Amino acid sequence: MALTTEVDTTATVTRPGRRKLRPSPGADRAASRLRHQRGITRWVLLTLLAVATLATLFPFAMAAINAIKTVEDYTAHGPLGLPRSFDLTAIKDFWQNVDYTNKLLNSILISASVAVLGTVISVLNAYAIGIGRIKARNALLVLLLLATTIPQEALIYPLYYLAKAVGLYDTKLVVIIISAVLSSAFGTYLLASVLSAFPSEILEAARIDGAGRWQVLRHVVVPVIRPTLMVLMTFFFIWTWNDFFLPLIMLVSNGNQTVSVALGSLQGQYTSSPTSLAAASLMGILPAVVFFLIFQRTLTRGAVAGAVK
Amino acid sequence: MTVSTAVDRGTRPASPLSQATRKGYLRYLVPGVLGFLVVVLVPFVMNVAISFTSWSGIGTPSFTGLDNYQRLVRDQMFWSAFAHSIWFIVAMAVIPTALGLVLAAVLFDYIEPRFGQRVSSALRAGFYLPQVLPVAVAGIVWSWILNPYGALNTVLQKLGIADPPNWLGDTSWALPAVMAVLVWMQLGYGLVIFMAGMARIDPQLHEAAELDGASWLTRFRHITIPQMRPETFVVLLTTTIAALKVFGPVYVLTKGGPGDATNVPSYYSYTNFFGTLQVGYGAAIATALTVVVIALSVVFIKLQSKSEGAQ
Numbered sequence: 001m002a003l004t005t006e007v008d009t010t011a012t013v014t015r016p017g018r019r020k021l022r023p024s025p026g027a028d029r030a031a032s033r034l035r036h037q038r039g040i041t042r043w044v045l046l047t048l049l050a051v052a053t054l055a056t057l058f059p060f061a062m063a064a065i066n067a068i069k070t071v072e073d074y075t076a077h078g079p080l081g082l083p084r085s086f087d088l089t090a091i092k093d094f095w096q097n098v099d100y101t102n103k104l105l106n107s108i109l110i111s112a113s114v115a116v117l118g119t120v121i122s123v124l125n126a127y128a129i130g131i132g133r134i135k136a137r138n139a140l141l142v143l144l145l146l147a148t149t150i151p152q153e154a155l156i157y158p159l160y161y162l163a164k165a166v167g168l169y170d171t172k173l174v175v176i177i178i179s180a181v182l183s184s185a186f187g188t189y190l191l192a193s194v195l196s197a198f199p200s201e202i203l204e205a206a207r208i209d210g211a212g213r214w215q216v217l218r219h220v221v222v223p224v225i226r227p228t229l230m231v232l233m234t235f236f237f238i239w240t241w242n243d244f245f246l247p248l249i250m251l252v253s254n255g256n257q258t259v260s261v262a263l264g265s266l267q268g269q270y271t272s273s274p275t276s277l278a279a280a281s282l283m284g285i286l287p288a289v290v291f292f293l294i295f296q297r298t299l300t301r302g303a304v305a306g307a308v309k
Numbered sequence: 310m311t312v313s314t315a316v317d318r319g320t321r322p323a324s325p326l327s328q329a330t331r332k333g334y335l336r337y338l339v340p341g342v343l344g345f346l347v348v349v350l351v352p353f354v355m356n357v358a359i360s361f362t363s364w365s366g367i368g369t370p371s372f373t374g375l376d377n378y379q380r381l382v383r384d385q386m387f388w389s390a391f392a393h394s395i396w397f398i399v400a401m402a403v404i405p406t407a408l409g410l411v412l413a414a415v416l417f418d419y420i421e422p423r424f425g426q427r428v429s430s431a432l433r434a435g436f437y438l439p440q441v442l443p444v445a446v447a448g449i450v451w452s453w454i455l456n457p458y459g460a461l462n463t464v465l466q467k468l469g470i471a472d473p474p475n476w477l478g479d480t481s482w483a484l485p486a487v488m489a490v491l492v493w494m495q496l497g498y499g500l501v502i503f504m505a506g507m508a509r510i511d512p513q514l515h516e517a518a519e520l521d522g523a524s525w526l527t528r529f530r531h532i533t534i535p536q537m538r539p540e541t542f543v544v545l546l547t548t549t550i551a552a553l554k555v556f557g558p559v560y561v562l563t564k565g566g567p568g569d570a571t572n573v574p575s576y577y578s579y580t581n582f583f584g585t586l587q588v589g590y591g592a593a594i595a596t597a598l599t600v601v602v603i604a605l606s607v608v609f610i611k612l613q614s615k616s617e618g619a620q
Binding site: 042045046049050052053054056057058059060062063078079080120121122124125127128131132133134135140143144146147149150151152153154155156157158159160161162177178180181182184185188213217238241242244245248249259260261263264266274277278280281284285288289291292296 | 338345355356423435441450459575579
């Protein structure tokens with residue numbers, strides 16, 4: 001039965017390079033039953049996967065242990081040694097040098113605004129497409145799909161030029177508007193399919209009660225799809241938080257920069273000071289890990305919703 | 310494409326809305342359409358127009374016809390940037406999809422039944438974590454680990470390799486090093502999608518095959534892979550597009566260097582726009598990249614609907 005399986009699995013998964021042992025099926029089965037009972041194979045596999053996971057997490061660990069070392073400790077024992085001191089100087093210095101409070105506030109403001117604005121635009125579009133079933137809906141969806149595939153490089157120079165022309169260059173507002181519109185392409189696409197399957201009885205009932213289009217949207221549709229809207233907002237928030245290209249080009253002055261841009265432009269400044277670099281890394285990692293823990297369920301579910309709708 | 314069919318199949322044709330009612334919904338599109346015009350359509354048309362000119366960003370652009378595109382075809386730098394894109398596709402799409410599929414199958418139908426969902430979820434979360442990190446942050450973490458005196462070389466020296474390379478600073482090592490970082494970043498994406506997809510497979514398929522004596526590998530090849538076809542398509546498509554557009558990791562890790570060892574089209578257009586101020590040429594590169602990305606998406610989607618039709 002499944003027991004033959006076990007031997008094969010380890011042979012292929014754990015050492016792809018080596019020749020596979022192929023004893024006769026009977027012996028194979030007996031041997032594997034024995035192993036299965038002792039549980040060797042599965043423990044070997046589990047250990048290998050655990051090692052691979054730890055290797056994946058290695059960079060996170062490196063940033064964490066080196067951010068809290070003193071420079072002397074680092075020079076004496078290198079990056080791998082566990083900290084023999086607990087020292088927040090590197091983190092404090094980094095925080096003050098880049099005015100990290102300001103960067104965090106900028107990132108939060110921009111990401112939250114994009115989450116709300118992008119979701120509002122998506123809902124309005126999707127309402128017209130999915131429930132209003134306006135005429136050109138399929139053409140619109142294809143257009144939106146194209147919008148999501150166009151590389152930002154093919155839009156950025158005109159956007160930069162136009163932003164300068166209307167005096168919005170180097171403002172958070174311009175990043176919020178552009179990101180919200182770009183995110184709403186995906187949001188519309190997702191919500192249109194959700195709304196096109198919206199139960200018609202509910203809509204009918206609301207209309208018979210005399211609710212107008214706007215009231216139906218506000219008091220019937222939005223409350224029903226609220227969980228999906230939360231997923232969408234989470235998505236937009238994280239995307240905007242992680243976005244690098246647009247804020248790199250639009251936000252030049254120090255006071256407007258986001259966490260991503262501030263950290264991305266650090267490189268090269270600090271190469272002589274490994275503990276400072278580790279401190280900066282750790283400060284960049286922490287918010288992301290916090291979001292991950294808070295939104296883990298939403299995010300993994302959302303990644304799936306986005307992929308296989 | 311998927312959605313448009315979903316819309317058509319909508320469950321509500323019972324009471325078709327009248328023409329007048331439909332029109333009333335148009336006003337809800339106003340913010341979206343306006344935004345789309347200002348942020349996507351107008352800039353895109355402008356970018357194409359700029360690509361037919363010579364312009365430094367200031368003053369009036371002078372029309373030069375197809376000059377930029379003729380230069381593009383002969384430009385070694387441009388072709389090598391595109392060649393690097395292929396390596397980026399390997400690192401961001403091919404390897405993570407293949408590895409993600411195997412890993413998802415191992416976690417889903419080997420580890421989970423034996424050690425429980427907690428263990429498999431914890432392992433999945435570990436592999437997924439790099440996905441949530443901002444590119445800029447991942448970049449500085451890795452540039453610090455890969456620097457000549459960084460953590461990786463310390464490990465290698467402990468293992469007895471006396472003279473490990475300067476990963477990001479060596480022309481022959483920079484590209485493989487950046488590729489490794491990208492695999493690290495991308496693996497979790499496919500893994501999560503495949504694991505969710507596997508929950509959809511009817512467990513009876515696997516059980517029946519097991520009773521017939523099919524090994525894990527046989528079941529993987531004949532059940533899991535065919536069943537995961539829709540997910541595989543989506544993951545390959547989205548990651549291939551992402552690989553063609555990749556900018557952040559290159560900017561933070563190598564700035565396209567050393568030399569042009571890790572230069573890619575998006576970074577090349579960026580340096581033309583904001584570095585050398587050859588805006589017309591930068592626009593031509595960006596336009597060419599757009600054409601490639603859209604052509605590739607169309608081919609992918611055509612292939613997908615063809616294979617769906619064949620089944």
